[in-house]
Amino acid sequence: MNGYRHINLSYLERMSHGDISVKKTLLEMLLKELEVEIPKMKRLINRQDWLALREASHKMKTTLPFVGNHTMLDANLEIETRAKYEERLEDVHQYQQVLEKLCPPVLEELKKEYAKLT
């Protein structure tokens, strides 16, 4: 949609209710959160701090619908579930890598969208 491969901002736009300044604010927050939270999740996995990881992925669960990338959304859900029940943790790294891999192109596209508004 709108030439983007990795993001779908329809939910964000819907929730902005046509208010450009709100959309801009939400985009700013998205950029900031993704840049901080995705690497943080990696650190938490390395530390095997499953409680903190669960909290981080739970927070990300309400952030990612604004990005509209279902692969990231699914990967994050897998991480949250594993961290919550502390089961199948051997796969957590793999899902984190999905987030890590998709994060740069997502950020790039979000920045493009943000640039359009400024």
Place this chain on the structure above:
Amino acid sequence: MTTEKVISRYDRVKKILLVEDDSSYARLVEILLGDSDLIDCKINNTPSLKECLLALETDLSYDAILLDLSLPDSNGFVTLERLIDAFPGQNIIVLTGRSDKDLGLKSVKAGAQDFLVKGEFDGDQLAKSLRYSIERNQILKRLEETQTLARIGNWECAPSQYYFSASDEVYRMFGLNPRSTKFTWNDLMDADCPFHLFLQIQEETLEAGGELQKELKIVSSDQIERFINIRCNANEIEKDFYVYTGVVQDITDLKLADQAKIKSQQRYQDIFSQSKDTIYTARINGQLIDSNRSTLQLLGLSQDAISQLENVHTLFFSEDQREQFLSSLQHKDPVKDFELRVLRGDGQYRSCLISTSFGSNDEEGTYNGIIRDITERKQAEDLRKARDIAEQTTKVREQVIAGVSHDMRTPMNAIIGMLNLLIRTDLNTTQKEYITSIKQSSKILLGIINDILQASSIKNNTLSFEQERFSLKALTKNLYEMLEHKVADKNVILHFEMGEDLPDILWGDQLRLNQILYNLLGNAVKFTEKGSVNLKVNKLCETAEEVSLKFSVEDTGIGIPKDKLDVIFQPFTRVYQKGKLYEGTGLGLAIVKNLIELQGGSISASSIPGHGSTFFFELKFRKSIQEGEVAKNDLEVQNEAAPQQFISDDKLVYKILIVEDHKMNQIVAQKTIEEKWKNAEIVIASHGKEAVDILEQQAFDIILMDIQMPIMDGIEATEYIRDQMPPNINNIPILAMTAHVLLNDDETYYKSKGINDYILKPFEPEDLFNKIEVYIKESKRLN
């Protein structure tokens, strides 16, 4: 033997009690004994019987008593009798006058050791008499002790002289006190006398040739049963005149031990013969020595066949097992629960356990074996294991299905949400049709997912039922409206028929009842292309507290084949008819059945293929006690039925507290609410503690509460608000806004903490608006 040597044997000074009232004679006795080399003694003289008895009361260690029968306080033979009565067993030598020799003899017969005639003995004779009496008395005492220890007594009887005597031990065996009871010949003649048997045995002894030994059971005077072994010898002293002598031995302990042994052997014999286990004794080479009946059953062989077996081990063990088993036997190592497969005569194998032992008295090279047949147990265990694996597999499968469904629900909600957004954008007619179609399919898919999750909840017993007030009329009205559009495209009439005497307000789980009816009616509509779908509700019975209702859902659809009626309530059952498989998981009716049965009701169905089906179910509800009360759903229906009564959105001034730590969610929630209610007053708290602080300053119409937050989470904050805050605050409706995917247990948990309802994030604006409106209106009505 020299005098010194004789004395040395008696080196202890003997204590003599001299009972003599004549002091000069007493002095004479002292001088005589003092001069004698045969005894060294110390004499204590008492001049009367009374003083004699007093002396014995304080000291019973006298070696001998020299007793003059003529005393101031007692004279004659009675003196001796009184002394013996008072102190039996004493060593007494009687001193008599020259004219009283007969009295002396009588005294010896009565129990005195000897008698001496005054004036006819010198010092040595007196000393000798004392020495002999002392020694004899000691021998008699030792004999008595020996008899007591051996529980043996002796007896003697001379019928020609009317004489009978028995030792003290004989009396004790009969439970008698020998000091107080002495039987004479005359006593024996009495058939009731316990010693009468000594008379009877004399005749038997003569008949037996002069010697007899027999065992008898007697009941002693203290009513204890005793066993005695009695021996009797008949000695003919003159022709036809006999003296009978014998011994009696108490063999009670021996006899009781024998009886116990016999009983024990009998008990073991019973166990041996009646045991269901095979019990046997065999040589190490496999030759059977003894075996019980179960051995025949285990091996399936006759007794003859078993006795001809050369080596029973060949039937009990495979070759490898035999070597291992025999090695244990040869090392005298007992075997415990050694597993083996026994070969029966019919060629079948039985699974068994064997244990062995080596009895201390058993013949060398033999052992005892016990074999337990565990074939049935093993089969049951195998079955149980197989069942456990099957159950575990089913459980895992269900968990996987539930897990997958659970994970699918979130994206499905997102899909439907996105479709809701998309359908409001500028679309052409074709695009709108496509999206409508996708939305319908998505809703079906979501329904399937919800079915699976609910079936899983039922299976795991995590489903709970509410008890809330509701209006049956409102519930069915709502159902009618929901289904009306479904039948609109078909040539089907939807008809609801409610009994006239039905109570309107009931207590129960209205959501579950709605679900049951919607499922049954939805099925009826699905399978009916023309005709009608009818719901009938009638009262079955009623008490002061409860009412039983019968619900019938009747359709004129394709019907259900007779052979499928039994299985339609089983999970994943879908009836394939007329080349068509209708959509669904096949879980709907199974869920309905469970929901009804979990509430204590029952469901059944009847059908005529091609003509339609009817589903009946019965449920009990608590009746409402208060007249004229309004049910929760009734209010909702009233509200929905009268939208014109709503104040326009612009005029509504809701005051809403959003408690959310996520900035984006804060903005989105605020913006979304402001879009709907432009004048809404919104306050944002970043965590539960901040919310509580704000609530201490001002009240709100509703609180939107995130669950997972730092400092104080949504559950803690809700609990605080409900428990700690004043009445105008603690009853504010609280809607949880959570990204947690709720299951029944979570939902119940949230409600138990005071949360009224929940909205899943990312939320759909319409869902949020609806819930805000419902709860604010309900709250305002109650207040």
